[in-house]
Amino acid sequence: MYDIAVIGTGPAGISAAITALVRGKSVAVVSNPASESGLYKAERIDNYPGMPGVTGAELSEALISHARSLGAEIFTGKVQTILPNDDSIFVGYGMEMIEARALIFAPGVVRTSSFPGERELLGRGVSYCATCDGMLYRGKEVCAICLAADAAEEAEYLSSIGCNVFTTDSKKIAIGGENRVEWIEIEGQRRSCDGVFVLRDSVAPDVLVPGLELENNHIRTGASGETNIPGIFAAGDCTGTPYQVAKAVGEGQLAAFAAVKYLDAQK
Ligand SMILES: Cc1cc2nc3c(=O)[nH]c(=O)nc-3n(C[C@H](O)[C@H](O)[C@H](O)COP(=O)(O)OP(=O)(O)OC[C@H]3O[C@@H](n4cnc5c(N)ncnc54)[C@H](O)[C@@H]3O)c2cc1C
Known part of the structure; x- marks a missing residue:
């Protein structure tokens, strides 16, 4: 069992993973391939401090290799099920499943619109x-x-x-x-x-976690990324605009601090 599972290898998820690792927690990150993300395709990022002109691909690869060097386990796949239990959360992707004590959502912008009939008949066909x-x-x-x-x-x-x-x-x-x-x-x-x-490439967060509150199609969070469900935190584009790397990195760190505090309080 991991201390923290993170969904997404974008700037928010990786920043969260790095902070949690530095704080001594074990971290698994599950994500679609980074090369398919919007960030990876960005030609040039000019407003991320200290890295003028970096390409999206360079930034993405640097982030992921930083997290790996600190011990993050990174799994490639689309998260399709999340099952919160009393004291752990199961995260399913493909045929695989990991278990963690806390979860940080960082899936980027997820289009939450669905086809007529889709949500009503979910699980019934x-x-x-x-x-x-x-x-x-x-x-x-x-x-x-x-x-x-x-x-x-x-x-x-x-x-x-x-x-x-x-x-x-x-x-x-x-x-x-x-x-x-x-x-x-x-x-x-x-x-x-x-x-x-x-x-689809991603699944709407409130479909993955029934009962997760949204606000204007984004995950509703408190100042430290806490959602309405204990043990589940969110960071980055999924929590709202501006959709920017620096904001995602900052929120990832805050969510990790909050998740670490949550885990330490369970002991
Ligand atoms: C073309 C382009 C240019 C941009 N230029 C700039 C810029 O110059 N400056 C700037 O600050 N920002 C820029 N941005 C915005 C920036 O890329 C985002 O704000 C930032 O990447 C958000 O980080 P994130 O970690 O929240 O999400 P993302 O970077 O989107 O990462 C989320 C990851 O999670 C994965 N994921 C989603 N759902 C699932 C699931 N169910 N299971 C597994 N994985 C999942 C996604 O596929 C993705 O890989 C640009 C974006 C684009 C598209």
Whole structure:
């Protein structure tokens, strides 16, 4: 079990990991590949103190290697499940799961809009995780909505285990059914199906953690990054504007201090 799990290898997550490591905590970071993040693609960052003209890729790589050099364990994958328990939190990505005593969310800007019917039918035919739920749909008709870089791979996995898969990358979607998914409408064309896999790069934080409070589509936090759920903290773009590296780094540090304090108070 780790002391702290961090979601995201952007400036907020890495800053949080560095501070927690320096404070003697064990840290696991789970993130999509850094090379797919917005920061990595930034041509030039001119307003991060001390590093004028650094490219997004250079900054991203420097951050990650700094955290690694201090002992951070960094796992690549999309976090699809978070299960808070009495005294620990399980974080699931792909087929893997890690357990930590506290969690720092730093997933960057997460678009929280969803398709009509998606949230209502979540767990009743709508899924975000082919690996977790695919087996439930063997021999059944499923739609894979491919909106993430690895979505085609996930759709192929569904086919390989015996699901009858059709794919779309349309964003004009509606999902419906009485008590569970019965149909999907793509660009106004309705088609029956038993399951819909919505394969995005990220999952809205309040879907990952039911009950997590948002405010204007950002995670609602106190001054030190604490959310409304004990043991869960947030930092960076996910907490609100300005979307800037320096703000993300500062918030990551504050969230780590708060998480360390929380853990020390549990002893
Ligand atoms: C093109 C561009 C240029 C920019 N230029 C500047 C600039 O000049 N100056 C400046 O200060 N800022 C700039 N920014 C903004 C800056 O990049 C962000 O404010 C900063 O990166 C936010 O850091 P973060 O750690 O909160 O999130 P991010 O850097 O977005 O990192 C979050 C990471 O978490 C991952 N993630 C999300 N959800 C999940 C999940 N469910 N499971 C696993 N991983 C997940 C993401 O894929 C990403 O890798 C720019 C942004 C872009 C896109």
